[in-house]
Amino acid sequence: MSRYFYYHVIYVGLINIMLFVPWTLVHYRFNGAVSGMAIAAVAGTFLAYLTTSLYLRFPGMSLPDIVNSYLPRGFAVFLNLIGASLWVVAGILVIYSYSSTIQQFFNPDMNPYLFLLLMTAAGVWGASRSTRSVQFAQEIMLLISAPLIIMILFKAIFSPWLDWDAIRVTAGYVRTPPSFISFCAATFVFAGYNTLAVFNRLLPPGTQIRHRWIIPLVCSFFLLVSFFVPIGFHGTVGVAEYLYIWSVTADSMIMEYGFVYRVLYVFLLLYTALSLMFAMNTWHTAMEFIKACHPRHKPKPDQFPVSPANWWINLAFAGLTFGYALWTNEQRNQWVNQNWLIARTFSDVLAAVILGWLAVKAARRKRSPIPSEAASQDS
Amino acid sequence: MIEEIRSDFIDATDLFTDILDNGFWAIEIAYFPSLCDERIKDGVLVPFSYRFDPDEFRRMLHSNPKYENADNPKEWANLLLKGYVLLKIEGKHYSFKSDRTPVTQIDIAQVESTLQGPQAAFTEDLNINMFLLRLRYNVPSLTVEPFDKGTLSRTALFVVYDHRLVNPNILKSLHKQLDKVKLDLLQSSGQMIKQLTEKSRRLFPTILETERPDRVASMLSKGKIAILINGSRFALLLPVRLFDFMHAMDDEYESFWMSRLLSIVRYFAVVLTITLPALYIAIVSYNPEIFRVQIAFTIDGSRAGVPYPSFIEVFIMLFMIEALIEASIRLPRIVGSTATTVGGLILGQAAQQAGLVSTIMIIVTSVVAISNFVIPNVSFSQSVRLMKYLFIVIAMIYGVSGVAVLFFALIVYLCNLRSFGEPYFALFTSRSKEKSNKEKG
Numbered sequence: 001m002s003r004y005f006y007y008h009v010i011y012v013g014l015i016n017i018m019l020f021v022p023w024t025l026v027h028y029r030f031n032g033a034v035s036g037m038a039i040a041a042v043a044g045t046f047l048a049y050l051t052t053s054l055y056l057r058f059p060g061m062s063l064p065d066i067v068n069s070y071l072p073r074g075f076a077v078f079l080n081l082i083g084a085s086l087w088v089v090a091g092i093l094v095i096y097s098y099s100s101t102i103q104q105f106f107n108p109d110m111n112p113y114l115f116l117l118l119m120t121a122a123g124v125w126g127a128s129r130s131t132r133s134v135q136f137a138q139e140i141m142l143l144i145s146a147p148l149i150i151m152i153l154f155k156a157i158f159s160p161w162l163d164w165d166a167i168r169v170t171a172g173y174v175r176t177p178p179s180f181i182s183f184c185a186a187t188f189v190f191a192g193y194n195t196l197a198v199f200n201r202l203l204p205p206g207t208q209i210r211h212r213w214i215i216p217l218v219c220s221f222f223l224l225v226s227f228f229v230p231i232g233f234h235g236t237v238g239v240a241e242y243l244y245i246w247s248v249t250a251d252s253m254i255m256e257y258g259f260v261y262r263v264l265y266v267f268l269l270l271y272t273a274l275s276l277m278f279a280m281n282t283w284h285t286a287m288e289f290i291k292a293c294h295p296r297h298k299p300k301p302d303q304f305p306v307s308p309a310n311w312w313i314n315l316a317f318a319g320l321t322f323g324y325a326l327w328t329n330e331q332r333n334q335w336v337n338q339n340w341l342i343a344r345t346f347s348d349v350l351a352a353v354i355l356g357w358l359a360v361k362a363a364r365r366k367r368s369p370i371p372s373e374a375a376s377q378d379s
Numbered sequence: 380m381i382e383e384i385r386s387d388f389i390d391a392t393d394l395f396t397d398i399l400d401n402g403f404w405a406i407e408i409a410y411f412p413s414l415c416d417e418r419i420k421d422g423v424l425v426p427f428s429y430r431f432d433p434d435e436f437r438r439m440l441h442s443n444p445k446y447e448n449a450d451n452p453k454e455w456a457n458l459l460l461k462g463y464v465l466l467k468i469e470g471k472h473y474s475f476k477s478d479r480t481p482v483t484q485i486d487i488a489q490v491e492s493t494l495q496g497p498q499a500a501f502t503e504d505l506n507i508n509m510f511l512l513r514l515r516y517n518v519p520s521l522t523v524e525p526f527d528k529g530t531l532s533r534t535a536l537f538v539v540y541d542h543r544l545v546n547p548n549i550l551k552s553l554h555k556q557l558d559k560v561k562l563d564l565l566q567s568s569g570q571m572i573k574q575l576t577e578k579s580r581r582l583f584p585t586i587l588e589t590e591r592p593d594r595v596a597s598m599l600s601k602g603k604i605a606i607l608i609n610g611s612r613f614a615l616l617l618p619v620r621l622f623d624f625m626h627a628m629d630d631e632y633e634s635f636w637m638s639r640l641l642s643i644v645r646y647f648a649v650v651l652t653i654t655l656p657a658l659y660i661a662i663v664s665y666n667p668e669i670f671r672v673q674i675a676f677t678i679d680g681s682r683a684g685v686p687y688p689s690f691i692e693v694f695i696m697l698f699m700i701e702a703l704i705e706a707s708i709r710l711p712r713i714v715g716s717t718a719t720t721v722g723g724l725i726l727g728q729a730a731q732q733a734g735l736v737s738t739i740m741i742i743v744t745s746v747v748a749i750s751n752f753v754i755p756n757v758s759f760s761q762s763v764r765l766m767k768y769l770f771i772v773i774a775m776i777y778g779v780s781g782v783a784v785l786f787f788a789l790i791v792y793l794c795n796l797r798s799f800g801e802p803y804f805a806l807f808t809s810r811s812k813e814k815s816n817k818e819k820g
Contacts, residue, residue, distance in 0.1 A: 136794035261671035
């Protein structure tokens with residue numbers, strides 16, 4: 001069952017491109033991005049190990065369930081709402097930036113809101129499903145897109161146009177003091193473990209997440225690729241000229257055989273899948289956080305057909321997305337993105353601290369066992 | 380007895396009633412000659428007439444399992460309609476089972492044919508079907524539950540499963556669903572599928588219909604439940620997954636690698652038949668730059684004579700092919716070949732030479748049609764046939780990216796479906812998990 005956990009780790013590691021992580025890192029490439037990444041790899045791995053171990057101490061419980069059953073109600077609702085807002089914003093940001101990418105590279109003469117409508121509709125549709133359905137869809141989408149991911153990554157790394165000198169020069173800036181924002185951006189790549197916040201409900205009790213060394217290995221690889229490959233293609237200076245940095249990088253490659261010539265289109269189709277998966281997961285998680293605020297909430301990870309509340313909450317998220325698209329522009333979107341990356345880093349640490357505290361509390365409570373209603377959930 | 384029955388069947392002139400008198404006894408007899416077969420002669424008439432012996436006759440009444448007491452007058456009408464003979468002997472009422480079975484031959488698989496597997500298929504008779512099933516899956520733990528459904532037709536059906544392997548939760552929900560069945564006439568297994576699915580307007584079937592006894596046997600051995608319906612050549616299987624619809628019985632009989640290759644080809648064909656017309660519209664009308672220049676020019680060159688946008692072209696050709704498929708099912712066999720020849724001529728060359736459609740579109744149409752027929756299951760193949768129109772509509776609005784998004788939505792839809800509480804489309808859910816569910820439940 002733990003394979004589902006690694007699917008989350010992998011697609012969150014890949015989606016960083018849509019949250020402007022490479023752009024942020026490239027921005028600070030001479031002022032502490034490389035050292036920030038190095039620290040982030042260590043910190044991210046540590047947090048991943050710690051948080052997953054803590055979640056496994058609460059078998060079958062999501063973060064909202066844990067918080068609800070060990071903390072006073074008001075405080076629990078407050079924490080759940082914070083969690084929900086962080087997760088919603090993640091989905092909104094990805095959907096918005098993917099829609100604008102498509103607008104620029106695929107359908108330049110289309111009304112931007114029209115494509116946004118399609119993306120939010122698909123996001124609402126995916127996220128309003130039951131947790132188990134989301135997990136199944138997750139697996140299938142990732143396995144379908146895996147060949148493309150591997151193809152593009154290796155095509156990039158082994159491309160003759162990749163200038164290794166530029167990469168070496170940039171890597172030489174590892175001794176500059178790390179910048180905080182690039183540290184936050186880089187930890188995001190490791191943040192796949194956070195999806196346990198809801199998907200822990202589906203891990204059967206007694207599950208062990210083995211092979212956790214995959215996290216540092218795979219995520220560091222993604223981080224290095226998404227930072228260094230654009231530099232290798234565009235040069236140490238030229239790389240800063242682009243906003244949609246990876247779309248331009250993908251467009252630097254061609255496929256010699258087959259119907260499609262420019263890798264860009266394969267890349268964009270791949271990221272349709274990844275962005276929708278990310279939106280589906282984040283909105284689903286946010287929805288579960290909000291549903292957990294209801295006093296008589298019972299988690300139902302395998303509900304069919306789903307309750308109408310799922311639809312309403314997700315439609316509200318879609319409305320928020322349109323509101324955000326109306327308000328934002330390129331500068332504001334950058335600003336929101338960077339602040340979200342910072343807020344996310346803090347919330348990760350906070351979640352680990354709270355979980356650790358509650359784990360100690362739970363261990364003490366075990367001496368006088370009180371059955372927690374949420375723990376008796378059937379996976 | 381005769382008057383009471385006559386008052387129930389006032390205008391039924393085909394009901395035979397008489398008082399038989401052999402000089403010793405007089406018995407009353409009533410039956411429908413059209414529903415009963417020749418067994419009535421050996422079972423009733425011969426012992427009653429020239430071989431009559433009162434003691435022997437009484438002994439026969441008690442020892443022959445075909446004779447049963449029928450003292451409840453409310454049951455009479457029902458028994459007569461099921462092909463029983465009603466008798467009144469020495470003041471007591473008996474029924475004699477003599478229902479006619481029109482089918483005694485085993486059918487040959489027509490819808491799901493195989494190359495080298497068994498060719499036998501279910502018939503329209505329940506008992507022969509049960510025989511065919513017992514022939515392949517004969518274990519003591521095989522359970523058969525009889526039901527009657529349909530307020531007018533009172534069609535007999537059997538729910539068959541292996542009680543060692545079946546998941547009791549699924550059985551419970553099946554019983555609940557069977558209680559809810561509201562039908563006047565139950566004539567085919569398709570009606571039963573509609574009644575058994577919770578939301579009857581699903582895009583994809585969640586109950587498998589099959590005419591092959593070997594498929595039913597192999598599914599029973601996996602703990603699934605089969606429903607056999609009297610008068611239907613198709614058995615129902617549940618719960619099923621998407622992979623069961625894409626699975627031909629040949630896959631179990633052919634060599635390992637060949638069957639793997641063929642099933643990959645089948646899945647590939649499904650993706651093609653769903654997306655190819657949509658992709659044609661998207662590429663021609665929205666994003667020709669996706670393809671390398673040479674191919675883009677080839678496609679555009681072949682469309683040089685076509686005066687309208689690509690989606691109209693697609694609709695023309697798809698209408699033709701759908702009409703052709705429909706015609707070749709409905710037409711009598713003799714005329715059928717004419718339809719295909721004429722249709723083939725139009726689809727093949729004439730439409731393109733007349734400048735109505737492009738050459739590439741003809742290839743697209745034939746790939747779509749052929750790929751659609753690769754799917755082993757008819758109802759699944761029809762669902763897939765429907766899906767491509769959704770993709771065409773989205774491609775008309777959004778181009779290639781719309782097709783990609785809709786493909787995602789389709790996957791989510793399939794993952795969201797449940798067949799009697801079991802996941803419909805999920806990879807690697809092991810059988811051990813199903814068993815652990817069973818232990819819990």
